[in-house]
Amino acid sequence: MELLFIISTFFIAAIIGLLTKRRRVIEYAAIIASAISLVGSFIIANKVATEKIYNVSAVFSIDALGAIILLIISIVSLTTAIYSVEYLRQETAKDIIRVNRPRQYFILLNLFMMAMFMAVSFNNPILAWISIEATSLSTAFLISFYNKPSAMEAAWKYLTVNAVGLLIGFFGTMLYFTAFQPGSEAGLVTWQSLLANASHMNPIIAKIAFIFVLIGYGTKVGFVPMHTWKPDAYGKAPAPIGAMFSAALLPVAILIILKFRIITNSVVGVAFSQHLFLAFGLMSIAVPAFMMLILKDYKRMLAYSSIENAGVIALGFGFGGIAILASILHIIYHSLVKASLFFLSGNYLLKYNSAKIENVKGSINVIPITSVLFLAGFMAITGAPPFGILITKILIFSAGIKTYPIISLIGLLLIVILFIGFFKHAVAMVFGKKPETMKREKENIWLILPSLSLMVLVLLLSFYQPVFLQTLINNAALQY
Amino acid sequence: MTPEIGFASLISLFIVGAIGSLFFRNNDKLANRWQSFFAITGSLTGIFFSISQLISGKILAFAFAIPGFPLLSLSLYIDAISAFFIFIISLIALMCSIYGIDYIKHYYGKYDLGALGFFFNAFIVGIILVVSASNAIFFLIAWETMSFASYFLVIYDHHDKENVKAGFLYLIMTQVGTVFIMGAFLLMYKYTGSFDFRTIQANAGLIPVLAKNLIFVFALTGFGIKAGIIPLHIWLPAAHPAAPSHVSAIMSGVMIKSGIFMMIRVFLDLIQPAPTWWGLTIITIGAISSLLGVLYALTEHDIKRLLAYHSIENIGIILLGVGSALTFSSLNMPGLALISLVAALFHTLNHATFKSLLFLSAGSVINQTHTRNMEEFGGLIKFMPQTALFFLIGSMAISALPPFNGFFSEWLTYQALFQGIAVLSPIGKGIFMLAAGSLAFTGGLALACFVKAFGVTFLARPRSEEVEHAKESSFLMRLGMGTLATLSLLFGIFSGYLITAMENIGKSLAVFKNMPAITEASTGQGLVLKNNFSSVSGFAFFVLFLIVMALVYYVTKHLIYKEQKIVTGTTWDCGCDLGPRMEITATGFSRSIILIFKKILQPSIEHEIEYVTTDNPYTPKSKTVILGINDIHYSYIYQPLQAIIKKSSSYVKKIQSGNVNTYIAYIFIALVVTLFLAL
């Protein structure tokens, strides 16, 4: 019931945006909607933790991993909504966007969030596909939000590449329906019924289907070589949208792939999907590792970091064993940290009016809180103590070393190359001589609070996870 | 007080100190007091804890699994070696914290003292946990805490671009190191199925030879980066000078030893038995590091960089001990191995005392003169007499002059090498001989280097205005330095007792269990090897020296020509006024040695002559000579490596061509290729 409530609040918030032009109302609607989603997600997560699964009729069903991702989405949504309000106000004040634009922004944002909630909770693969497609559609205009040629270009590439990817994914999805004997189907096909009937599938078709799904939805996740849209889109979209993409959409897409993975595994065994995950995971770490060094734009840098983290997660699921648990933890940490980093990149953009790394210097003397948080975020995402990503990475590779030692060692090496690139840019931004014209000013609390709270949350979760979350993670790890 | 509580309070004192000082960010004075108080009490607790552990001889083992993270457990295993290192850490941290109280005052108003306190305390706690951890993941967390905290300390003075650059290099190198360490532990995990050190040790036999060798290479690289072995040292001369001096002292005196500690732990404890070539490799690296370290030190005129290069040299000397220990133990000669290990441990302790002493006194000098360039010092002995004395003691100790402690540990290292020359196979003999040779040359060159360092800094006339305004350091700073100086002497004089104690520490490793004593100690006798090969006594020499010196002084002063008149005049100046520019410079001092070793150091000399008038090339107005050094490690290792990565980056960059057709082609190709590969 909570789920429908969440989805409808987002819908209502979007409708409010259509109806009224009063900015404050729209802003509050968005914040309230996402706050409600957070509360709802907690209730759902608790239920899943105790009852293993959460069903609303046959159409909606949420399992442990779904609940975790639901929590992530809602937390990121709430912080994004809060951040967006002040961010857009400042942009309007600086005449970067016209006064009436935030209305469009919030409508699309609400739809986007709604689509993600639906993608996670729909129990039918086609409906999930439709929701994922809806995320693409709702965000195209968010990417081109600044109406500049470059934003247009990014949005166009996003649209094209994702359309192709999702159609491939759609074809793969359809192939899974061969599990049902012609004419035997009754009612709505669900993930569970697919899994139950998977044994009827021709193994080779199962393999083909999974390849199509992996490449199709992998486009949405951003596995190399389907990642090409990501730097463009992340770089050109408003910072909070980047946060939503990287922190919320990415896990959603991974979730869908994982759901297909269980089905495939039950037909053709684990090794097949493991090898695919490893191959794409390793590529997704390798390309960002080398790209990182020569990047010039800090938002693109965050995009590549997302690709790399998707790669690490894929490696984790590829290795299996405790790595799966570590990967789930990694998804949580990565989302929270990456959202925080995107918010901070927004602060940088507001202050320095440039997304170029070379134009951002000495920020520790201009926006100290942002800079310190940015450094902390950098440390967290690259795996420095006391943040949990260090542990998840070690756990992932410790599972990997047992079965795929060479891949693990290469992965480790690539991660350090990536670290070098990332670190180089982070240092260049935070330290150095600040531009003469810049003065140290008090930073707006609403631009700081979202990322600060996310970082605090990550820190807390690095030391202690609430019991229900632990149960969820363990259950999810058992299931996938 | 049980050891558990002792250790817990030790850690929590530092943690409270770290986190608490963040709350005083707005009040420099309070922040200073807070951090110093907790660092000092924490270090004192550490000293008491470690000494009581050493005396009781018990092992503190403790494990606490963390829910939610499999394989990770907060597991501690503090045997005598760990306790010994905790002792060193606490001792140096104590002195540096005392020194720091006054030293960090010059940051007031300029930098965030709260942040300094946070990272300083976190740094110390990181090192302590590194030597106590007994679970690889927990260890890595501690290791990274140590690395990152020290990184932020290195860039603490971040208004200086050079410091930020130094920090950059430092963190990159440590991260590369961490990856290698991770690789090593992962390999151990692969075969032993555990991250717990004790389990690894118990199951070390399960590791196949190839993997063991790989672990050795990985661990040596990883820990070697932290220890600063050549050619992985490049971060060290950059990072150590950049940090505040009391932090440099800890970094140089203690942090780099964590690499040594882990080498001992892994090679001599966890994955025994080891093949002989490990030890020989370490000895070779140690020999190269010590010799090149001191050579590079000679070329430096930045006083802290000079000291940093000496750290490399001393790490080399310690590694000679570690390597011999490994070699001997692999050949089943535990007695000799124990001597070598004791030599390494003793030199670790000694280097920690005198190197932090040197860094602290250099810090005092820099604090007064506001420059690290030795060419701008001179004559400081008259302005800072006590600091000069402390630096002199440090210099003598590091140059291995008896009766200071440096000599006795080097003596023991020599003995280990000599024994190796006597008993090993021809290849082993050769390597040990070259190692002993490099140790001998290192000793000579270090002496030359410290004549330069002390002479140029403290003696003769001031070379810049800043020097003339220099004042003696405050009491607390002198207290810190003075205690370390006294310890340098005491550790030398009572080296006999210390070595006996350290032998017991060495015996805490399983390899040396149930070993008979190999050295003897009594007050007069000093150090004696059981096989009667050698003996030496610091105490005897010290007493003898004092008596004879007093006698000589008395006789010359009071018995012969009592009514001698002493006139103060000017130095003979050949008839022209002696200016500070006529004194020998640091560069000039070492020029001849640099030219002798020009094959290795690759000096480049540039002459710039400015003429009075441009059309008349016969009357030069001024001439500048720049003596530069071409670092061969950069040009032969790091630059090519960098070029490879850059090149690959530029290839990878082409993937993101900007053309949407290409992007879709990738998807298409990925699809087709995967289909054909997977089916």
Add this chain to the structure above:
Amino acid sequence: MKFFILLIQILFVPAISPLCLGIIKKLKAKFQNRQGASIFQPYNDLRKLFNKDEIISKDASWIFKIAPYIIFTITLIIGASIPQFTSFLINNYTGDLLFTIYALAIGTFFLALAGMDIGSAFGGFGSSREMTVSALAEGGFVFSLLTVALINGTSNLTKIPAADILSHKQFLLSLALAFVGFVLVMLAETCRFPYDNPATHLELTMIHEAMILEYSGKKLALLEWASANKLVIFAILGANLFFPFGIAQTATLGALAIGIVALLLKILFFCFMIAFIESTIAKYRFFRLPGFLMLSFILNIVAIGLIYLI
């Protein structure tokens, strides 16, 4: 009896060292067909210096003032710690090979510092050259003594003469090589040709003299005496480690007398050798010196190798 032996042991080096200098000077004069001063002239020089007033540079610090005492003390201690004419005086405290070398380095250290202390250009380059030479000499020095130590199975110098080194014929070649190496180092450490010319104050070439240029009176006397002591110490080391003839094995009067005479003769031989070298070869260019010192090191490496090969 023992007390007297000990007393002789302690006083032998400082007592004999000026004489050595005198002998070398006399021999050199003879080589040059000059009459030369009396061989006791150095004693007179010292007495003269001890009775002179001093002038000290205003730039000098306490390092400058204390250095001569330290340097002299060190030579006294080392002089008494090494084996001289007996093999039964065993010194377990300060008789170690490495200790001897490193304790002598204390003298070098303070001498070089004193050279820099007064801030004259001469003192500075003198120190620089001295440190360069002594740094490079270290390897050869350690290894030449080590060769002997390894042959005898102990690094305690006072025990070496007791061991029956000459009965092992197979070590002769090693010993010979080590001795050549030792001589090369000895000349460097005692500031002799071809490294330094003790008789010159030419700024282009002087090393030792440059450092003590500012000293006068008693301090100069101590320094001169100390450097003479050092020469004798090296001569005794060379004599007793490589040619352990005639050393008193028992504390009988006869044996002791033979021991002292033998020692004096051996020292005389070294004096002759030095005088001979200084009269027949020229001082070498500074940058050719490292070659000699490396040669010394390599010779000793070969010597040690030979110990185990044969």
Add this chain to the structure above:
Amino acid sequence: MSIVTLKILLEIMFLTIVFLHISKKNYDAAIAYGIQSFCVVLILFNSFQETGNILMLFIVLLTLVVKVILAPTFFTRLVRKHDLNISINTYLNISLTLITVVILTAIAHSSKLLPLTTIIPANQTLLALSLSVMLLALFLIVNRQGAILQIIGILSFENAIVAFTVFAGLEQSAALQFGIIFDIVIWITIATTFVSMLYKHFGTLNVTSIKNLKE
């Protein structure tokens, strides 16, 4: 409808996609897409006839409206509005393009993909043909430099998938199909909007000149 008719319909689809590869005019391309979509509608109508589900008829009509009427109209209007009738080049010239077309068709018919094409063994030729249409549509998106033809390529790809699912007996319930069509409609709207905005900003629809975002 008999297999033969269906096969003819598919062959028309196949021909249109080949035509799309070589057509020089955007206008022609839009028409070709209309024809292709009409074939799909007929195929869907056929499956409606077989199942008799009345909701399916609604879907068929909706598809007809969207794909056969709406989409080509959008395109032709776009073309007219910006006077863009000359379509932009391909990367490969006509002969190479045709060779690739042949190769891809061969791949679709190859034994490697046999499991796919024999989901319903009776429909093997049909499935293989629709598979080759899929591959060709993908290749069209890669090969064509013009933005409009890329959109058409994506839509053709979708058409081919629909055809494939119909012949493989994987059709979904009407509600789901409705959702899918709804997505497609919105996608077409957004895509055409973007194309015209791109034209406004860049003055061209040649994607090779829209590549300022690199790295």
